[in-house]
Amino acid sequence: MVENLNISATEDTPEVIMNGVKGFISFSGTSWAEDALSFYKPLIQWIKDYFENPQPKTDIEFSLSYFNTSSAKQIAKLITAINECKNKNQIFVKWYYEKEDHEMLKIGQKYSSILNLNFQFIETEPVVDKDDYQEGVYQIVK
Amino acid sequence: MGSDNNIANKDFVIELMKSTQKEDLNYIYRGEFTQNLQQHILSLAEKNIDRDKISGKIKKRIFHIMVESIQNISRHGDAAEDSNEITDSMFSIQKENKWYYITTGNIIENGKVSDLKSKLDKINSLDSEELDKFYREVLGNGQLSSKGGAGLGLIEMVRKSGNKLSYQLEKVNDEISFFYLHSNINGTTLEQAPEQSPESVYSVNYMVKLHSFIMKNSILLIYSAVFDQDSLLSLISIMKNRMKETLNSKKKIISIMVEMLQNIIHHGNVNVSGIEGCQGIFYISLKDDKYCLTTINYIKKSKVDDLKAKLDHINSLNEQQREDFYNERLFDFRINSSKEAGLGLIEIRNKSRNPLEYEFIEGEGEYSLFKMTSCINR
Numbered sequence: 001m002v003e004n005l006n007i008s009a010t011e012d013t014p015e016v017i018m019n020g021v022k023g024f025i026s027f028s029g030t031s032w033a034e035d036a037l038s039f040y041k042p043l044i045q046w047i048k049d050y051f052e053n054p055q056p057k058t059d060i061e062f063s064l065s066y067f068n069t070s071s072a073k074q075i076a077k078l079i080t081a082i083n084e085c086k087n088k089n090q091i092f093v094k095w096y097y098e099k100e101d102h103e104m105l106k107i108g109q110k111y112s113s114i115l116n117l118n119f120q121f122i123e124t125e126p127v128v129d130k131d132d133y134q135e136g137v138y139q140i141v142k
Numbered sequence: 143m144g145s146d147n148n149i150a151n152k153d154f155v156i157e158l159m160k161s162t163q164k165e166d167l168n169y170i171y172r173g174e175f176t177q178n179l180q181q182h183i184l185s186l187a188e189k190n191i192d193r194d195k196i197s198g199k200i201k202k203r204i205f206h207i208m209v210e211s212i213q214n215i216s217r218h219g220d221a222a223e224d225s226n227e228i229t230d231s232m233f234s235i236q237k238e239n240k241w242y243y244i245t246t247g248n249i250i251e252n253g254k255v256s257d258l259k260s261k262l263d264k265i266n267s268l269d270s271e272e273l274d275k276f277y278r279e280v281l282g283n284g285q286l287s288s289k290g291g292a293g294l295g296l297i298e299m300v301r302k303s304g305n306k307l308s309y310q311l312e313k314v315n316d317e318i319s320f321f322y323l324h325s326n327i328n329g330t331t332l333e334q335a336p337e338q339s340p341e342s343v344y345s346v347n348y349m350v351k352l353h354s355f356i357m358k359n360s361i362l363l364i365y366s367a368v369f370d371q372d373s374l375l376s377l378i379s380i381m382k383n384r385m386k387e388t389l390n391s392k393k394k395i396i397s398i399m400v401e402m403l404q405n406i407i408h409h410g411n412v413n414v415s416g417i418e419g420c421q422g423i424f425y426i427s428l429k430d431d432k433y434c435l436t437t438i439n440y441i442k443k444s445k446v447d448d449l450k451a452k453l454d455h456i457n458s459l460n461e462q463q464r465e466d467f468y469n470e471r472l473f474d475f476r477i478n479s480s481k482e483a484g485l486g487l488i489e490i491r492n493k494s495r496n497p498l499e500y501e502f503i504e505g506e507g508e509y510s511l512f513k514m515t516s517c518i519n520r
Contacts, residue, residue, distance in 0.1 A: 012375060066400075068400050068401060072489075076473055077475055103393070114469065131383050
């Protein structure tokens with residue numbers, strides 16, 4: 001059994017939850033890491049180790065609001081590693097995208113079209129962080 | 143930098159780049175100053191100053207002056223409800239030869255001009271002892287209006303910099319003028335500044351001209367400095383706050399910005415004239431309902447042809463071909479990072495829905511300048 005792996009979100013890396021007992025893996029937040037290779041390398045290794053002896057059912061969630069192309073490449077690698085496991089029909093991928101974020105939906109579809117996995121696309125309300133300009137809330141400080 | 147003549151576009155770019163060669167900083171923000179924005183604008187400047195090899199005591203003083211300056215904008219800037227070209231305030235910090243220049247600009251009602259002028263002239267006429275005395279007086283006599291209008295902030299700026307304030311007022315119309323306030327501080331000594339020659343430094347006159355240039359070109363922000371992930375994150379926070387767009391169009395612009403800035407970080411570390419780090423320039427403009435993002439960085443002359451071929455190839459592809467090209471590169475794990483794959487460039491091309499505009503500006507020695515612009519319709 002692989003050890004659980006939890007990584008808190010930073011300004012430029014996502015929150016990662018990898019729970020081998022529950023068969024639950026999730027990525028959420030922003031992935032703008034400058035060195036995406038180093039960030040994703042241990043995660044890809046964890047996936048490979050976990051799928052040596054996986055739970056009967058595994059849920060994987062991607063809920064990213066942003067990622068750069070360096071991360072896109074590493075996520076492609078990560079999903080490919082999942083794709084190479086046995087019992088693929090017991091793996092369920094949920095790809096969350098914020099309402100009207102067609103780009104995020106499109107890249108999810110890109111991953112799913114190339115790989116042979118159960119992909120479910122789920123639309124969510126957009127996440128507004130404190131740095132996002134909002135109509136009405138925005139005021140000039142006097 | 144430093145020429146007092148009219149600033150032409152190409153010269154402007156080259157002048158900016160020259161300034162990065164000397165490990166200098168040229169950072170100008172124009173727009174609103176909400177509390178969030180003030181915080182991010184200052185934080186980016188602070189990250190830069192922190193890197194400089196000057197004493198902590200002087201760093202603190204510089205930071206103090208920046209805070210007073212930026213508060214001055216929000217305190218005295220008679221900001222109109224609708225922001226537009228003229229009423230947008232400005233904050234800027236430049237560094238050249240160990241001198242730091244901090245300039246702010248904001249509109250002021252014409253009726254308040256003479257009062258402000260006499261306040262500034264009085265402060266500038268005092269020597270340091272008189273200034274301390276005056277400071278205590280103002281502090282003691284409780285003349286503080288709700289806007290802190292007694293001029294404490296201005297006195298503080300002189301005390302912290304050790305130098306007099308420069309200012310300029312440009313009449314906009316019968317109601318308002320634009321007020322430029324400029325202070326300078328030496329990074330190595332707290333001694334007084336020599337008489338400034340307007341040709342050799344970022345004088346207030348120069349800033350007035352630069353401001354009119356950036357207004358004419360609808361530039362919202364210029365950042366010419368050493369780039370790293372930290373400054374990238376600050377720049378993004380600033381632009382997220384600054385752009386009044388729907389979340390999704392903002393996301394698109396931010397994503398393009400990340401790719402362009404990381405391009406500088408990945409490729410710009412060329413060590414020109416012995417300076418470590420990735421020197422570059424980023425600026426963003428909003429004109430005719432189009433955001434245009436520009437980056438400029440050094441490139442080895444030997445790599446120019448390859449990059450040019452890559453850019454031309456991406457520009458020559460139609461949407462379907464770009465899609466295929468992207469997918470092929472995304473899943474080709476022999477190319478380990480996106481850096482070699484050119485994924486970033488395709489992403490910029492796809493998200494902007496406009497061809498990549500680029501230019502190589504021949505430089506001296508081993509390096510040329512690579513300028514790339516990506517425009518996104520609102």
